[in-house]
């Protein structure tokens with residue numbers, strides 16, 4: 621009787637399963653109801669009693685062998701199906717290149733700006749984009765109803781009818797971060813405050829409803845206007861090179877006195893024009909007072925620059941809207 625099980629065992633072992641079809645053929649031949657394993661088991665009844673036990677054990681061992689082989693083949697075929705190549709694949713072709721992205725020109729510009737002020741000893745601070753009226757205007761010496769508020773129209777949200785609760789605004793500038801910084805610390809302060817700001821302005825080649833600023837604040841005992849000018853000149857020379865054509869002219873902001881603006885020449889000598897990149901000035905005593913810094917003891921300078929303007933001048937971009945279109949043909953030029 622053991623010849624039968626031995627023969628079956630040999631056949632199972634030598635059966636080659638290399639495809640789905642062969643797998644199915646194997647299963648039908650050996651493990652289906654009418655397969656060879658079942659038919660051997662069916663013979664048990666006709667075996668002499670003393671041989672029966674041994675025979676049963678042998679058939680069961682063969683059955684297990686067939687099952688294991690089936691399982692192994694199933695897994696092997698499943699795996700190779702996942703990784704198999706088509707005959708038409710040319711494996712000698714060079715691999716397709718990975719396309720590397722680049723930092724957005726605004727991010728690159730911001731990194732350059734931060735780098736300059738880092739070298740000048742400024743730390744970095746930030747504040748919320750959704751501000752309250754107090755931080756965005758009142759503490760910066762824009763009294764309620766003051767016409768200077770019209771310079772910076774934004775998106776207002778009325779929180780409640782109670783005149784004592786502040787309206788919310790999308791901040792119009794990064795200057796409110798000066799207030800937060802000074803309220804939460806003690807002088808001296810020397811920080812830059814980068815971030816996104818919002819204005820209710822018509823969208824043109826030069827202005828957009830959102831943009832980025834870098835605010836700067838330096839408050840200490842003897843800070844002077846000369847130091848402000850020096851800092852700003854050093855800044856533009858470090859960004860644009862020493863030959864950069866700039867001018868500094870008087871201006872007005874409620875939170876500085878005196879106030880100034882800095883322009884950079886845009887274009888060639890005859891047809892170019894001045895483009896404003898920042899406002900600045902000596903921090904107004906009322907501002908210091910609103911945050912509990914004694915204006916008799918401390919003085920400071922502050923500035924706020926437009927990152928988009930600085931980037932446009934740096935790269936020669938003539939339309940601000942290009943910076944927000946996310947057009948790859950534009951962005952890929954900033955490798």
Ligand code: DAH
Pocket residue numbers: 792793794795835836873875876898899900901902921922923924925
């Ligand atoms: N916040 C002003 C603006 O958005 C810019 C500015 C001017 C910031 C003078 C300053 C400053 O810190 O001193 O137009």
